[in-house]
Amino acid sequence: MRENPYAEVLEEIETGLWEQDLRVDEGIAEPYPYTNKTFRACIKIFMAGIMWKLWEDMEVKDINEKSGHAEAMGNELRALILKHTGVDSHKLYEKVEKSHNKA
Numbered sequence: 001m002r003e004n005p006y007a008e009v010l011e012e013i014e015t016g017l018w019e020q021d022l023r024v025d026e027g028i029a030e031p032y033p034y035t036n037k038t039f040r041a042c043i044k045i046f047m048a049g050i051m052w053k054l055w056e057d058m059e060v061k062d063i064n065e066k067s068g069h070a071e072a073m074g075n076e077l078r079a080l081i082l083k084h085t086g087v088d089s090h091k092l093y094e095k096v097e098k099s100h101n102k103a
Helices: 007-025 036-057 063-085 091-102
Strands: none
Touching (some): 036 091
């Protein structure tokens, strides 16, 4: 299997976030803010990992069934994010999609 070219940077981000959480917990740092752009990046990273695991672990071989599972999971995550943050993750991508369509 091919190595993930983002593995090192993803692990570095994870370590940095754990270290920042510890500094915040100890009262020596303030939490980082998350703009819509950085929150969208977090969601994309999570979705990339979870979709990969879904497809890897799914015993179903039919592509249409796999696609249906992926779409259902995406909709569930969108609902979860909206319920707990008030953010509609689809709206985070509206400006991105418009800028890509202009190109």
